[in-house]
Amino acid sequence: MMRLNLVLLVAVIASAMYLVQIQYQSRRLFVEVxxxxxxxxxxxxxxxxLEVDKRSQATPLRVERLAKEQLQMRTATPAVTQYVKLPKLDAVEGTKP
Incomplete structure (x- = not known):
């Protein structure tokens, strides 16, 4: 009978130590989570x-202002537009359309 009580005592102590270890690990993992x-x-x-900053940086008025100030660009008008005329294809290739 004494031997059975000793075995049961060791089992209870081992179980209690295991429970304490599991609770400690559980708390540690909870803190990490x-x-x-x-x-x-x-x-x-x-x-x-950053998304808000990106949207505010890409507004058309801001882009236009930066293009004018930093790149010295100007708005395209018919007065500053140059049109390029291509030669006729039949004269270049010798075929008629």
Whole structure:
């Protein structure tokens, strides 16, 4: 009977130690999951902010202003447009259309 009680005591102690170890690992993993979720939320916020910045940087008025100021470009008008005339194909190839 004493031997059975000793075996049961060892089994209970081993089970309790295993339970403590599992709880510790569970808490550690939970903390890691919380950190990962926090980082995910932070990165999602940063991505949304960058999307807003991208949209604000690509407005047509801003692009036009930068083209005029930094690239010294101007709006195309008929006065500054040059048209290029191609030679007729029948004269070049010797065939008639």
């Amino acid at each position: 919380e950190k990962a979720q926090s980082l995910s939320r932070k990165l999602e916020t940063e991505r949304e902010r």
